[in-house]
Amino acid sequence: MNINDAPSNPILGKEIEDFLKINKIQTPTSGGVELSEDDRIFAIEYYMKEALKVLGLDFTHTSMQHVPHRLSCMFVCEKFWGLLPDNFPNIEIIKTDTCQPFTVENVEILTYCDQHLMPIRGQATIAYSTKNCKEKLYLPTASIHRMVEYFCKRPQDIRNMTSQIEASLRYILKTEDVAVFVNAKYSCMRTKVLSTHRDSLNCIKTSGIFNDLSAIETQVFMRMLEKL
Ligand SMILES: [Zn+2]
Numbered sequence: 725m726n727i728n729d730a731p732s733n734p735i736l737g738k739e740i741e742d743f744l745k746i747n748k749i750q751t752p753t754s755g756g757v758e759l760s761e762d763d764r765i766f767a768i769e770y771y772m773k774e775a776l777k778v779l780g781l782d783f784t785h786t787s788m789q790h791v792p793h794r795l796s797c798m799f800v801c802e803k804f805w806g807l808l809p810d811n812f813p814n815i816e817i818i819k820t821d822t823c824q825p826f827t828v829e830n831v832e833i834l835t836y837c838d839q840h841l842m843p844i845r846g847q848a849t850i851a852y853s854t855k856n857c858k859e860k861l862y863l864p865t866a867s868i869h870r871m872v873e874y875f876c877k878r879p880q881d882i883r884n885m886t887s888q889i890e891a892s893l894r895y896i897l898k899t900e901d902v903a904v905f906v907n908a909k910y911s912c913m914r915t916k917v918l919s920t921h922r923d924s925l926n927c928i929k930t931s932g933i934f935n936d937l938s939a940i941e942t943q944v945f946m947r948m949l950e951k952l
């Protein structure tokens with residue numbers, strides 16, 4: 725999805741960013757995020773061209789001449805728009821009467837490692853409960869997918885991303901009972917170790933009633949939820 729494809733909710737995005745800072749799990753950013761979209765595209769294109777020239781690429785060649793602009797637009801508008809709280813999606817939050825736990829599985833993870841900017845692909849399973857909440861709130865599946873996509877659109881350590889998703893769900897749903905399980909593969913590890921076994925990572929972040937389970941039990945529990 726592109727940055728311009730869906731409406732956003734900057735107020736909720738700012739609130740969540742503040743909540744991530746309180747929990748010390750925010751994504752570190754520089755003042756670059758304060759610049760306008762056009763200014764960032766222009767600046768990245770300029771520095772990208774200089775960097776690729778140093779690498780030895782010839783931009784007078786037809787196939788190369790648009791590469792800096794293409795990369796710049798890709799970084800700002802496609803891959804890393806989740807660095808800006810203003811782009812937090814305008815998700816739907818619904819009141820409910822049910823106390824049953826909600827689960828959403830097979831949520832696509834496509835993000836980029838914060839060390840090599842290479843793709844990390846996987847799936848997330850998310851569970852939460854409104855049982856102990858005064859105000860019982862529910863997020864439609866599409867809203868969860870959009871929220872997860874927002875956190876994927878920043879260079880990430882997958883463990884921190886799992887924590888960011890879990891904390892954001894706690895904030896939005898006003899519940900302390902959330903579990904997030906992510907299984908993901910790092911393409912950078914695959915290219916280095918040439919193994920399909922050592923590039924996969926499982927991350928679990930739990931709170932509230934889900935904390936009563938040990939890590940292994942939680943993993944088994946999440947697997948069971950996946951099959952419901
Ligand atoms: Zn990496």
